[in-house]
Amino acid sequence: MTGDMMTQARTPAGPAPPPLPPLLAARDLHAHYGGHHVLQGIDLDIAPGESLALLGRNGMGKTTTVRTLIGLKPASHGTILIDGRSATGLPPHRIARLGVALVPEGRGIFHNLTVQENLYVAARGGSGLGHRWDLDRVLALFPRLAERLDSPGTRLSGGEQQMLAIGRALMTNPRLLLLDEATEGLAPRVRGEIWSVIRTLKAEGVATVIVDKDLAQVLETCDRAAILVKGELAFSGRAAALAADRALQRRLLGV
Ligand SMILES: Nc1ncnc2c1ncn2[C@@H]1O[C@H](COP(=O)(O)OP(=O)(O)OP(=O)(O)O)[C@@H](O)[C@H]1O
Ligand SMILES: [Mg+2]
Structure with a gap:
């Protein structure tokens, strides 16, 4: 080591520490369904605790993107890093263990299991966030599920099924929650409850990627947006910037 470097290393302020890696980074993601090239080079960065609105008209690739991020749909090209380490090609259960959970389009609960069984089969400890989700906390968040603990999935209303789908994802103690149309088809009051839960999770430091048709609500809730x-990706920037730009919304989202 030269004398100059020694001096530099001993300076009280020292060199700036390297920035933390994003919780999740995707680079040049491609995905195909047969010969159909559905994702054509997506780059995404999600910082710890950050919320991203993932937007686009029908069939533009939102569901394929979240399925690729969690390993349900293997990317045909590109890389996925979690905490700066490669997660490319890992199966969904390994990605779940790294702290990523999905509330899938269509809910994906087990209809032949009860509410309690659905929650228990998803349970897994340790997200590193310092507050663990367990049955009691999920039921405190969704008191309606507490009243339905022994009901099979088939007997639940649409809103209760959606709450159960979110509860299941929380039981895996995620640091990043991917929500694909979590308020789809629900009554306005139930939608309001789901948005309130999403805000609670955000306040607790859970990062989110939110796909939702309620543009005003999703932009109000999220830090950043991608279209x-x-x-x-035709747009990537601050959610507030997109909320203020009606012409851009019209051009890229047709609203
Ligand atoms: N299992 C599949 N097999 C073949 N093609 C598929 C499959 N799933 C999706 N696609 C096609 O891939 C493209 C992207 O679909 P994707 O479901 O990702 O879009 P989306 O943005 O989530 O749409 P929506 O708003 O309707 O949910 C569409 O053209 C769709 O028809
Ligand atoms: Mg979709």
Whole structure:
């Protein structure tokens, strides 16, 4: 080591520490369904605790993106890093263990299991966030599920099924929750309850990627937004900037 470097190393302020890696970073993600090239080079960065609105008209690749991030749909090209380490090609259960959970489009609960069984089969400890989700905390968040603990999934209303789907994802103690149309098809009051839960999770430091048709609500809730057009990112920026730009919304989202 030269004398100069020694001096530098001993300076009280020292060199700036390297910035923390994003919780999740995707680079040049591509995905195909047969010969259909659905994702055509997506880059995404999600910082710890950050919320991203993933937007786009029908069929633009939102569901494929979240399925690729969690390993349900293997990318045909590109890389996924979690905490700066490669998670490319890992199966969903390994990605779940790294702290990523999905509330899938269509809910994905087990209809032949009761509410309690659905929650228990998802349970897994340790997200590193310092507050662990367990049955009691999920039921405190969704008191309606507490009244339905022994009901099979088939007997639940749409809103209760959606709450159960979110509860299941929380039981895995995620640091990053991917929500694909979590308020779809629900009555306005139940939608309001789901948004309130999402805000609670955000306040607790859980990062989120939110796909939702309620543009005003999702932009108000999220820090950043990304818009997919035919499997490519046509916009990536502050959610507030997109909320203020009606012309851009009209051009890329047709609203
Ligand atoms: N299992 C599949 N097999 C073949 N093609 C598929 C499959 N799933 C999706 N696609 C096609 O991939 C493209 C992207 O679909 P994707 O479901 O990711 O879009 P989306 O943005 O989530 O749409 P929506 O708003 O309707 O949920 C569409 O053209 C769709 O038809
Ligand atoms: Mg979809």
